[in-house]
Amino acid sequence: MTARVLVVYTGGTLGMVPSDQGYVPAAGLEARIRKQLADAAAILPSYDLLELDRLIDSANLLPADWQRIGQVLQQHWSDYDGFVVLHGTDTMAYTASALSYQLRGCNKPVILTGAQIPLGQPRNDAVDNLTHALLLAADARISEVCLCFRGRLLRGNRARKVNSTAFAAFDSPNALPLGRIGIDVALYGDRLMAPGTPDFAFPDSQPDAVALLMLYPGIPARLVDAALDPDQTRGLILQSYGVGNPPNADVTLMDALGEAIDRGVTVVNVSQCHQGPVNQGAYATGAELNSLGVLPGLDLTPEAAFTKLHFLLGLGCPEDIIRELMVRPLAEDCTPA
Structure with missing residues (x-):
């Protein structure tokens, strides 16, 4: 060989x-x-x-x-x-x-x-x-x-x-x-992916820029506030239930997500389930995330969503480009909706 x-x-x-x-x-x-x-x-x-x-x-x-x-x-x-x-x-x-x-x-x-x-x-x-x-x-x-x-x-x-x-x-x-x-x-x-033309990029690490928040019954506001720290957090991976459902009766949580998105935080919703994609419109609870501007994470793994958001933020991409690329396959990381 x-x-x-x-x-x-x-x-x-x-x-x-x-x-x-x-x-x-x-x-x-x-x-x-x-x-x-x-x-x-x-x-x-x-x-x-x-x-x-x-x-x-x-x-x-x-x-x-x-x-x-x-x-x-x-x-x-x-x-x-x-x-x-x-x-x-x-x-x-x-x-x-x-x-x-x-x-x-x-x-x-x-x-x-x-x-x-x-x-x-x-x-x-x-x-x-x-x-x-x-x-x-x-x-x-x-x-x-x-x-x-x-x-x-x-x-x-x-x-x-x-x-x-x-x-x-x-x-x-x-x-x-x-x-x-x-x-x-x-x-x-x-x-297998076809060979490409190398276009490597190694953005500076910003360890505090992205947080990951797994929802659970009765999650306290203090954890949500910490994950959405306005001085540090620029992106949040939200691990919700099933096909992307949050506890929308938790007004404090939903308001905190909306306020964070309004100030420019990119919030991506992935499922806690081992298999299957997010479909934020399947239930009214998930549909409320659409109205807030939360991005459906398709079938991205939590690891892929977390590192992808780190990567795009580190490149300095504008918010609209990040929102576009997070819900589009990059290196075949997810299945298009």
Whole structure:
């Protein structure tokens, strides 16, 4: 295999080692990987490993880390045929979504993967996930940001972590897999994005700009007020019930949303349900959001909606452009209404 792949190690379970406090990130992963993959070397592409200076447990991920990872990929884009990003599973779906927006016009594979059990530990899933990711990163048919886990290739901005302990930890609830790896590697060409012309953008991180608010029965006004902080919040992802229904009898909540939108906050409504889109006009409660100017988030995952809004705000897009793009597919992140 003549393809060259860059493996970017950001941290996460795959490369962790045991400690008295549990698994922790550890440097020196390359030697451990080459030892573990020695038996498969004949079928794998040539690869180099780049270890970030600051390895993170993905539970500590910050929006600035998306920019840092994306810029590393951009710096090496012309030197490799594909890329593997090793990442912790807890926030991998956020990073996969963010990279799909940053790497617009992607014309090479970018495959995120990780593990539930670290490399070198008994019964680990790290070897298979890494082997599969390397093979896919060398496949010229892929031209987008994907997540590979437990033999399934998922679109990065459609993926979610759905199980905390199973090896099959990820799914894309509203989109079919892009491929499966069993005895053979099967890619579904009609589902893959066509190669684009790279137009990468890494907007400055504004960690306080976007808030995410999950509604629940009896949610207090103080939480709503905090999420819509007029000095910080420029965008809000609202996780409502069912097809996009809020408790419209909660006048304080509805007034707060309306006032925030009037002062320029972009509010996007996504469903708490695992599958299915938002349809704000199906019930009177949801229809009231339409009158306030809340945007229906279609079938965007919460991770994709959150990172997409961060990205557009970071670019400095005018409010009308943000409102247009949030409800339109970008990197095939949602299904048009």
